Amino acid sequence: xxxxxxxxxxxxxxxxxxxxxxxxxxxxxxxxxxxxxxxxxxxxxxxxxxxxxxxxxxxxxxxxxxxxxxxxxxxxxxxxxxxxxxxxxxxxxxxxxxxxxxxxxxxxxxxxxxxxxxxxxxxx
Numbered sequence: 001x002x003x004x005x006x007x008x009x010x011x012x013x014x015x016x017x018x019x020x021x022x023x024x025x026x027x028x029x030x031x032x033x034x035x036x037x038x039x040x041x042x043x044x045x046x047x048x049x050x051x052x053x054x055x056x057x058x059x060x061x062x063x064x065x066x067x068x069x070x071x072x073x074x075x076x077x078x079x080x081x082x083x084x085x086x087x088x089x090x091x092x093x094x095x096x097x098x099x100x101x102x103x104x105x106x107x108x109x110x111x112x113x114x115x116x117x118x119x120x121x122x123x124x
Contacts, residue, residue, distance in 0.1 A: 043118075051117055058110045061103055068100050 043051070072093065079089045114121075 047117060051114065051119055054110055054114050055121070058107065058114065061107045061110065065100065065103055068096055072096050
């Protein structure tokens with residue numbers, strides 16, 4: 001008998017399928033209290049300065065990331081036009097990728113520092 005030959009097997013007519021009802025649900029846990037957002041004016045001046053410098057650093061890194069993407073596109077365009085050899089292209093592309101990797105790590109660190117200081121702004 002094969003795997004799909006269920007119809008050939010004898011079935012026990014004495015057993016019936018048991019339909020189960022909806023099981024009792026546990027009561028939902030109450031949501032944790034929301035933290036009150038601290039306003040920028042209520043933070044100590046040294047923390048304000050640190051936040052401003054970290055946000056500026058993050059924005060600078062974000063702009064550089066966009067520049068790197070454009071530069072990588074230009075490299076591909078130069079390769080297609082024949083201005084670069086394949087070896088030069090690979091070398092320059094590898095440098096761009098390594099720089100982008102370092103930049104991404106620095107962006108993560110900056111984002112974590114901002115979160116630790118309580119910054120709730122949107123970072124992209």
